[in-house]
Each structure stands twice: as structure tokens, then as C-alpha cells.
Amino acid sequence: MNPLKWFKDSKLHTKILIAMLLGIPLGLILGPKAEYIRPAGVLFIRLIRMIVVPLVFSSLFVGTASLGDIRKLGRIGLKTMGYYLCTTALAITIGLLLANTVGPGRNIDTTTRDGLMTSYSAEAGAKIEVALKKPGVMDTLIDIVPLNPVGSLAEGNLLQIIFFPLIFGIAVTLLPEERSKPLKTFFEAVNEAMIRLVHIVMKIAPLGVLALITSVVGQFGTDILLSLLSYSLVVTAGLFIHMIFVYSTAVRLFSGMKTRDFFRGIRPAQLIAFSTSSSSATLPVTMECAEDNLGVSEEVTSFVLPLGATINMDGTALYQGVAAVFIAQVYGIDLSFGDQITIVLMATLASIGAAGVPGVGIITLAMVLEQIGVPLEGIALILGVDRILDMLRSAVNVTGDASAAVIVASTEGELEKPKNQEADW
Ligand code: ASP
Numbered sequence: 001m002n003p004l005k006w007f008k009d010s011k012l013h014t015k016i017l018i019a020m021l022l023g024i025p026l027g028l029i030l031g032p033k034a035e036y037i038r039p040a041g042v043l044f045i046r047l048i049r050m051i052v053v054p055l056v057f058s059s060l061f062v063g064t065a066s067l068g069d070i071r072k073l074g075r076i077g078l079k080t081m082g083y084y085l086c087t088t089a090l091a092i093t094i095g096l097l098l099a100n101t102v103g104p105g106r107n108i109d110t111t112t113r114d115g116l117m118t119s120y121s122a123e124a125g126a127k128i129e130v131a132l133k134k135p136g137v138m139d140t141l142i143d144i145v146p147l148n149p150v151g152s153l154a155e156g157n158l159l160q161i162i163f164f165p166l167i168f169g170i171a172v173t174l175l176p177e178e179r180s181k182p183l184k185t186f187f188e189a190v191n192e193a194m195i196r197l198v199h200i201v202m203k204i205a206p207l208g209v210l211a212l213i214t215s216v217v218g219q220f221g222t223d224i225l226l227s228l229l230s231y232s233l234v235v236t237a238g239l240f241i242h243m244i245f246v247y248s249t250a251v252r253l254f255s256g257m258k259t260r261d262f263f264r265g266i267r268p269a270q271l272i273a274f275s276t277s278s279s280s281a282t283l284p285v286t287m288e289c290a291e292d293n294l295g296v297s298e299e300v301t302s303f304v305l306p307l308g309a310t311i312n313m314d315g316t317a318l319y320q321g322v323a324a325v326f327i328a329q330v331y332g333i334d335l336s337f338g339d340q341i342t343i344v345l346m347a348t349l350a351s352i353g354a355a356g357v358p359g360v361g362i363i364t365l366a367m368v369l370e371q372i373g374v375p376l377e378g379i380a381l382i383l384g385v386d387r388i389l390d391m392l393r394s395a396v397n398v399t400g401d402a403s404a405a406v407i408v409a410s411t412e413g414e415l416e417k418p419k420n421q422e423a424d425w
Contacts, residue, residue: 012202016271019210026210027217034218037211044208045276047201051194051284053156057165058191059287059302064169065184067299073166076408080304083250083404084312088351090246091314091400092344095238095321100340104230104322105329108381112227113330116381124380127359131366131376137349158280158310162303198284202268209275216387228385235322235389239315239396246314247403255410257294265293265418266402273394277387279356279401283309286398294402295418296409304408308401313351315393315400316361320347323365327378339372346371356397362386 007015027034067073099105135143144159146152149168152160172180225232248259269286273279279286287305290296296304324343328335335343350364362383366376409415 012205013267013271015206016209016268016275019206020213020271020275023210023213024217027214027220030214030218032218034215037218038215039211041208041211041215041275044201044204044211045278045281047204047208048198048272048276048284049278049281051197051201052158052280053153053161054190055194055198055284055287056158056161056302056306057153058187058194059298060162060306061165061169061172061187062184062191063299063302064166065172065180065187067169067173070170070173072412073170073303076300076303076412079408079411080307080404083407084308084400085348087246087250087314087400087404088312088317088348089344091238091242091318092321092347094242094246095235095318096325096340096343098234098238098241099322099325099329102230102234103329104234105326107230108227108330113381116227116384117377120380120383121377123383124377127363127379127383128366128376131363131370134363134367137352140352158306162306162310166303194284195288198288202285205268205272209271212275216391220387225385225388228382231322231326231382232385232389234326235319236392238318238322239392242314242318243396243399247399251403251406254407255415257406257410257415261418262294262403262406265289266399268293269398269402270395273398274391277358277390277394279309279313279394279397281357282394282398283356286402290402290405293418294406295416296405297414297416300409300412300414301405304405305401308404309356309398311352312401312404313356313361313393313397315396316364317347317351318396319361319389319393320350320365320368323379323382324368324372324374327369327381328372328374330381331375331378333374335372335374342371343368356394358390358394359386361390361393 007018010018030037064073140159143157144163146157146160146164149160149164152164172183248262251257251262252259266286266289269282269289272285273282276282283306286309287301290301290305291298321343324347325335325340346368347364350367362379366379369376369378406415
């Protein structure tokens with residue numbers, strides 16, 4: 001069989017997986033030179049990010065403007081927020097339980113500790129500065145209402161981009177039919193075109209993923225991974241436990257969807273989130289997977305997923321629980337039960353308003369550490385492996401958002417038989 005033809009005929013997720021597997025040896029061979037391939041990956045990320053704003057705006061507008069019943073929107077909102085908060089709190093609890101039991105920071109020797117602190121202190125300082133400048137929870141909530149909707153589109157402020165089309169759409173439902181129709185038709189067309197664009201961009205996904213994985217492997221030394229092995233393993237185990245147990249149980253219980261169907265449907269989005277380390281950039285793919293492969297209605301997808309990409313980060317929250325305990329252990333600080341509850345509350349709050357972009361979790365972690373009196377400079381200890389863990393937690397983040405979409409859709413009677421089970425883009 002001709003391997004090229006086989007590759008061409010394979011499903012998208014197979015192509016992406018092959019690209020990932022090829023990226024590992026290529027990165028190891030090229031080492032720091034792999035940096036030269038990175039622009040191809042960055043180009044891919046920019047192409048999907050480019051679609052986020054018009055896609056979210058148009059699909060939310062279309063969803064709301066065609067909604068007959070405003071109360072339904074409120075109900076969907078409450079269910080979504082409730083699910084997001086519960087799963088986030090559960091994720092941090094899993095992280096805390098694992099970190100306290102295994103104690104990955106208890107046997108880090110002082111040489112490793114001092115080495116890590118020196119190598120990463122400058123980078124840690126920069127992150128801490130950003131964290132300390134972050135607005136408080138109240139300001140974040142107030143900021144959801146944009147002063148200038150066009151400005152928020154230009155800046156790509158996702159929470160504001162969710163808010164405006166929602167109330168714009170509601171206002172349009174109150175207009176007479178002859179007035180609202182042209183607007184709806186226009187945004188429906190924009191929405192359809194954006195979906196087409198996602199499909200077009202996904203054609204080059206394997207190439208983008210190959211470039212991204214190669215450059216990450218190329219710049220990443222294995223030594224650092226070894227010195228932080230038990231910490232990395234605890235985070236990874238926690239993420240798997242959360243993904244396999246919490247999501248499959250929730251999806252099974254509330255929607256009746258088979259675990260296998262759920263994971264198969266969301267696989268392309270997981271792979272893209274893993275490669276790009278960004279749940280916001282993956283949003284167009286997550287939306288497509290939810291609609292085409294999982295059968296979630298556009299109305300639910302367009303609200304639940306953009307909201308999730310901004311405020312629901314279970315993977316990030318879990319990692320923050322482990323990281324906070326790990327750093328405290330290395331410093332020999334005993335965290336009380338109260339401190340651990342503070343971590344749960346702070347990490348849940350911190351994830352709201354933090355956009356799903358690479359490395360944001362480490363910044364919000366600094367906010368958590370500040371609350372429990374653990375030295376902020378401690379983040380230097382874990383920076384070396386953050387890139388790899390970021391990939392994993394981003395994949396969990398998008399899975400969590402998709403599980404919410406399935407559950408909310410099912411309880412609203414908006415879960416249909418999927419068009420495709422496994423989209424072949
Ligand atoms: N990169 C993650 C995301 O986009 C956020 C983080 O944990 O840094 O979901």
C-alpha cells in the first residue's frame with residue numbers, strides 16, 4: 001500500500017497523531033534548531049485564532065436571535081455555570097488529594113531546588129509582575145460589560161464578546177420580523193462561512209501540529225523533566241483521573257452518551273488543544289466537534305463553549321492545586337486545612353476571567369500562592385516543565401467544556417444524533 005495515499009485517506013485525528021509522533025524524533029534530532037520550524041506552527045495557531053472572534057460573535061447572535069424563549073437562555077446559563085463551578089472545584093480537590101498523599105515536593109534535594117530557582121528566577125519574576133497587576137474579581141465581573149463593543153471585538157476580549165451578541169440578539173427578537181430578518185440572514189451567512197473556514201484551516205492542522213511538537217521537543221531538555229518527575233507525574237495522573245472519571249461519569253449520567261462516543265467525538269479538539277496549549281485558540285475546533293460529532297445544537301454550543309474557554313479550566317485548576325502543595329512542600333511550609341480550602345476557592349475564582357491562552361495557569365497560580373502565604377518566587381521551581389503540563393491541561397480544559405455542552409444540551413432536549421460521530425474534515 002502506498003503510505004502517502006494511506007495518509008491522505010486517513011481521518012484527521014490519525015493525521016494529527018502521526019504528525020505528533022513524527023515531531024518527537026524530529027525535535028530530538030534538531031534540538032534548538034527546531035525553533036526554525038516553529039513559525040509554521042505559529043501560523044496555524046494564528047489561522048484558527050483568527051476565526052474565534054467572528055465565529056463566536058455570529059454564532060451567539062444567531063443562537064440568541066432565533067431563541068423564542070429568553071428564560072431558556074437563563075436556564076442554560078445557570079446550568080452551565082453550576083456545572084463549571086462543580087467540576088472545577090472537584091478538579092482542584094483531586095489535585096490537592098494527590099499532592100498531599102504522594103508528596104512530590106518532600107524529597108526534592110536542596111541542590112535541585114537551588115538550581116531550579118537560579119535558572120528560572122528571571123522568568124518567574126516576569127510572571128509574578130503580570131499576576132500582581134491582574135484586576136480583582138469584582139473588576140473582572142464589571143468588565144464583562146464592554147464600554148465599546150467594537151473595541152472588545154478588536155481586542156478579542158472573549159467575555160465581552162459573549163456578552164454583547166447575547167443582549168444584541170435578545171433586542172433583535174423584540175423587533176418586527178421584517179426588521180430582524182435581514183440581520184439574522186446576514187449573521188447566519190457569516191457563521192456558515194466561518195465554519196467553512198474552520199474546515200479549510202484544519203486541512204493544514206497536521207503540518208501545524210508537526211511544527212509545534214517539533215519545536216517544543218527541540219527546546220525542551222529531558223533533564224528538567226527528570227528532576228521534576230514526581231511532580232509532573234502527579235499532575236498528569238490527576239488530569240487523567242479527572243478526565244476519565246469525572247467527565248465520563250457526568251456525561252454518562254446526565255446525557256446517557258457512551259463514554260467512547262464522547263471521547264471519540266472530542267478527540268480532534270483535544271489534539272489541537274494539546275498542540276497549541278490554548279483552549280481559546282482551539283475554540284472553533286471544539287465548537288465543530290460538539291456540533292458535528294457529538295450532536296449538540298448550535299444554540300447550546302455557541303453559548304456554553306466560548307464561556308467555557310474563558311472561565312472553565314479544570315485542568316488548570318487541578319494543576320494549581322498540585323503546584324501550590326508542591327511548592328509549599330519544597331519550602332517546608334505546612335498547609336493547614338483552611339489553606340487548602342483557600343486554594344480551592346482562589347483557584348476557582350482565578351480561572352474566571354483568565355483567558356485560555358498558553359501559560360496563563362502559572363500566572364493565576366501566583367495569585368493563589370499569594371493568598372496562602374507561599375513565596376511567589378516558588379513558581380521558578382516548576383516553570384521548566386510548565387510548557388509540557390500546559391499542553392495536557394489545555395486538552396483537559398476543552399474536554400471539560402465539551403462535556404458541559406453535551407450535558408446542558410441533553411437536559412434541554414437539544415442533543416441530536418450526531419451528523420458524523422467522527423468528523424472527517
Ligand atoms: N493554556 C491553558 C488553556 O488555554 C491555560 C493554562 O492552564 O495555562 O486552557
